[in-house]
Amino acid sequence: MTVFSRIIAGEIPCAKVFEDDHVFAFMDAGQVNPGHVIVALKRPAETILDMTDEEAGALFRAARRIAVAVQAAFKPEGLTILQANRPAGWQTVPHVHLHVLPRHADDGVTLGWPRKEPDIEVLRQLAGQIEVE
Template sequence: MSTPTIFSRLIAGELPCAKVYEDDQTFAFMDAGQVNPGHVLVALKRPAPTILDVTEEEAAALFRTVHKVAHAVQAAFSPEGITLLQANKPAGWQTVPHIHVHVVPRYANDGADLVWPRSNPPMEELKALATRIVVG
């Protein structure tokens, strides 16, 4: 059996956290590293590492809770925007191998930044790339 993640330990009540919401499949709690006040993490209770390891039903449950939490954060903090971030694997910026979504209230010039190199390939290249992606 693999070592429980910090999220598994929070969900199990082994470590303290500031819980925001819980249902049979999901658990939402304040991120200890607040980007802005109201930064919440929404995790599946089942300790699947990434989006590639969950069922379609689990993904739907996760994002139903994200939707509820985003509305609650908007009502509580009146941010100018909300960023949702779901990262997978270390190269995809994931730091805890337990699927979760960040719900981050955002404000103009709040210092939070998301930067990646952007290319603008021609439409023919985009169409060629699209043919490689088979959605089942």
């Protein structure tokens, strides 16, 4: 059982922001900036790969609604919506969730990666390997 499952079950106290049939949202205990919200799937799916289309839609719809509310309440200069999968993808809690993170130009938050910029033929070859169902 993950820490998020325990929060959703009421075993660990939280500052709840939103709840519906699929989603439970609460303030991140490690506030990067005021208004930082975790939007978690109620069912304990580990990653986005383990969700149904219905659950994925519900999660992102809730994140959008929460982002609108965070924008109204905290007036950040920007918003980052972050979703990570598995440790190599920066996931720290194995329970699918999104971060709604209010941002300011000088907040010290970074997210970067080296750009590799292959040519268009390589991009087309890579695209050809992806079969969307």
